[in-house]
Amino acid sequence: xxxxxxxTEQKQAEWYANPAGGRxxxxxxxxxxxxxxAAQVPVRMSAEGLTVRYGVSTFGIRDVTxxxxxxxxxxxxxxxxxxxxxxxxxxxxMHDLGRDIEVTGDAFLDGESIYAPGVxxxxxxxxxxxxxxxPTPFPTKSIYENxxxxxxxxxxxxxxxxxxxxxxxxxxxxxxxxVKDRLRSPxxxxxxxxxxxxxxxxxxxxxxxVLLMDEPTSSLDPNATMRIEQLITQLKRQVTIxxxxxxxxxxxxxxxxxxxxxxxxxxxxxxxxxxxTAPKExxxxxxxxxxxx
Amino acid sequence: MTDIAVRSxxxxxxxxxxxxxxxxxxxxxxxxxRAFKTVVVALSSAVILLAIAMAVVIYLEAxxxxxxxxxxxxxxxTTWDPVAAVHGALPFILGTLLTSFSxxxxxxxxxxxxxxxxxxxxxxxxxxxINYTVDLLAAIPSVVIGLWGIFNFAPQMRDAVxxxxxxxxxxxxxxxxxxxxxxxxxxxxxxxxxxxxxxxxYTVALSRDAIGQVPRxxxxxxxxxxxxxxxVLRKAVLPYARTGIIAGILLSLARALGETMAVxxxxxxxxxxxxxxxxxxxxxxxxxxxxxxxAVEPLHxxxxxxxGFYLFFVxxxxxxxxxWVQQKLSLSKGAV
Numbered sequence: 001x002x003x004x005x006x007x008t009e010q011k012q013a014e015w016y017a018n019p020a021g022g023r024x025x026x027x028x029x030x031x032x033x034x035x036x037x038a039a040q041v042p043v044r045m046s047a048e049g050l051t052v053r054y055g056v057s058t059f060g061i062r063d064v065t066x067x068x069x070x071x072x073x074x075x076x077x078x079x080x081x082x083x084x085x086x087x088x089x090x091x092x093x094m095h096d097l098g099r100d101i102e103v104t105g106d107a108f109l110d111g112e113s114i115y116a117p118g119v120x121x122x123x124x125x126x127x128x129x130x131x132x133x134x135p136t137p138f139p140t141k142s143i144y145e146n147x148x149x150x151x152x153x154x155x156x157x158x159x160x161x162x163x164x165x166x167x168x169x170x171x172x173x174x175x176x177x178x179v180k181d182r183l184r185s186p187x188x189x190x191x192x193x194x195x196x197x198x199x200x201x202x203x204x205x206x207x208x209x210v211l212l213m214d215e216p217t218s219s220l221d222p223n224a225t226m227r228i229e230q231l232i233t234q235l236k237r238q239v240t241i242x243x244x245x246x247x248x249x250x251x252x253x254x255x256x257x258x259x260x261x262x263x264x265x266x267x268x269x270x271x272x273x274x275x276x277t278a279p280k281e282x283x284x285x286x287x288x289x290x291x292x293x
Numbered sequence: 294m295t296d297i298a299v300r301s302x303x304x305x306x307x308x309x310x311x312x313x314x315x316x317x318x319x320x321x322x323x324x325x326x327r328a329f330k331t332v333v334v335a336l337s338s339a340v341i342l343l344a345i346a347m348a349v350v351i352y353l354e355a356x357x358x359x360x361x362x363x364x365x366x367x368x369x370x371t372t373w374d375p376v377a378a379v380h381g382a383l384p385f386i387l388g389t390l391l392t393s394f395s396x397x398x399x400x401x402x403x404x405x406x407x408x409x410x411x412x413x414x415x416x417x418x419x420x421x422x423i424n425y426t427v428d429l430l431a432a433i434p435s436v437v438i439g440l441w442g443i444f445n446f447a448p449q450m451r452d453a454v455x456x457x458x459x460x461x462x463x464x465x466x467x468x469x470x471x472x473x474x475x476x477x478x479x480x481x482x483x484x485x486x487x488x489x490x491x492x493x494x495y496t497v498a499l500s501r502d503a504i505g506q507v508p509r510x511x512x513x514x515x516x517x518x519x520x521x522x523x524x525v526l527r528k529a530v531l532p533y534a535r536t537g538i539i540a541g542i543l544l545s546l547a548r549a550l551g552e553t554m555a556v557x558x559x560x561x562x563x564x565x566x567x568x569x570x571x572x573x574x575x576x577x578x579x580x581x582x583x584x585x586x587x588a589v590e591p592l593h594x595x596x597x598x599x600x601g602f603y604l605f606f607v608x609x610x611x612x613x614x615x616x617w618v619q620q621k622l623s624l625s626k627g628a629v
Binding site for chain 1: 517
């Protein structure tokens with residue numbers, strides 16, 4: 001165990017010492033730096049040989065190594081069951097909650113391993129927020145209390161601070177104007193799109209560094225989807241975003257980088273424009289051209 | 294194109310015309326359909342009619358008592374003495390309410406603890422074992438629990454608990470004597486404890502179901518905010534499940550109100566107020582089961598019916614309250 005840790009630490013050190021260092025010949029080397037501007041953008045999170053196994057032999061993802069850039073939107077695309085959600089959930093240790101799920105390899109937040117012994121997954125999740133496929137407001141709580149939920153967890157009690165944080169989070173989530181007069185009504189009384197923005201506000205209220213979005217628009221109508229997409233492009237000024245999407249057009253519209261997953265492996269990560277216009281891997285090409293889905 | 298061509302072609306089956314061209318044709322209302330509908334409608338109306346008929350019959354049988362004592366005086370009269378032809382239901386109503394609510398108060402917290410532990414904390418094999426055991430406990434016939442209570446639980450409680458407390462109170466706290474009373478083996482406390490034991494499995498099973506119905510997304514949403522296990526439970530799971538839990542508690546209460554056998558065996562059966570903690574008492578079901586065979590006097594018989602009539606309404610009331618709570622607190626109405 002300790003040798004494994006040391007080796008990942010070493011790899012990590014190498015990667016940070018030489019982020020632009022050319023292509024590695026080793027199969028499990030540090031993430032390949034993206035060409036063009038990417039090399040200059042700081043890395044917020046990275047995965048090193050991240051593997052998630054369900055039970056003994058079923059792989060959710062296998063040996064994924066990639067970087068997520070600071071205050072950029074990274075889209076994860078790929079066919080159903082390719083492991084993109086599995087990867088996303090590995091980034092805030094949601095897999096800890098499942099039974100018979102084994103995570104190996106490592107992931108780093110600001111250079112710090114989130115899987116190291118002694119790391120509290122609760123703390124990781126406070127810094128890496130998450131928005132789910134279906135809007136999940138707490139139905140018994142008011143809009144105000146929904147946004148506060150995370151703040152109350154960290155022990156914030158003072159009314160004025162809470163009021164301020166709620167307004168800020170709701171404004172960031174482009175929901176403030178629609179709900180400011182009914183903060184006391186239940187979260188469940190909002191429309192689907194509003195509920196999803198409420199969930200985004202709830203995640204933003206604790207000021208996370210990274211926001212993971214698992215197909216956040218797949219249960220929404222086109223209008224609500226458009227609002228969420230606009231929101232994502234605004235939000236990337238404050239927070240690093242990783243978005244899983246089924247919709248390739250959406251990936252094109254909102255993301256700066258795109259990673260293509262297939263059969264549990266990360267096939268290719270590149271600048272979004274580049275990946276969609278000139279994919280390097282033949283599997284990416286075939287997927288984009290609809291040869292399989 | 295080909296599809297249409299096939300359909301408008303000559304019918305393939307010999308003489309079987311599938312398409313008459315008329316939408317109003319009664320062809321698809323097969324006789325089996327109608328028969329099934331008739332049976333289902335008949336059975337469902339039978340259930341409703343049966344309930345109404347039962348209420349009407351019990352009321353008619355109870356009517357002489359209501360005429361003799363009046364609806365309210367029958368409820369408020371503290372003495373039940375068939376020999377003197379004085380019939381008051383108050384002792385039994387108080388006995389039923391006191392035993393049921395005390396048992397509920399004793400049972401709810403432990404039952405919720407078991408339900409939460411088995412559904413949230415226990416490893417699957419342990420949870421399965423707990424659930425199986427709890428279900429088994431619910432399946433024990435109440436007369437068997439009553440037997441155990443009579444020959445084991447009650448005598449031991451008398452020697453280990455009631456007597457020492459009574460003797461202590463004689464010396465140290467005389468003011469308590471009117472409340473605890475002279476200890477008898479079969480008494481109010483014994484019956485209440487056994488009743489609590491009997492409703493625990495129900496409360497566990499119903500709250501467990503309510504907790505199990507909380508969607509995974511709700512838990513994950515709380516986890517993703519950085520909630521600890523206890524916080525997930527308190528912020529996401531219990532609020533979501535509260536409707537089901539409260540309804541489950543009310544249904545357990547309804548069961549406690551109607552529980553007859555074990556209570557009748559253990560409560561000691563005293564037909565007049567005042568009751569004491571360690572003295573015998575009675576409940577509505579217990580007086581019915583104890584006296585229905587001896588009720589030769591018409592007024593005695595009809596008074597028993599009247600007690601049954603009130604019991605019927607109390608349990609119906611609790612059930613209605615449970616469904617009202619379920620609606621009132623349902624998530625779609627989104628009460629804060």
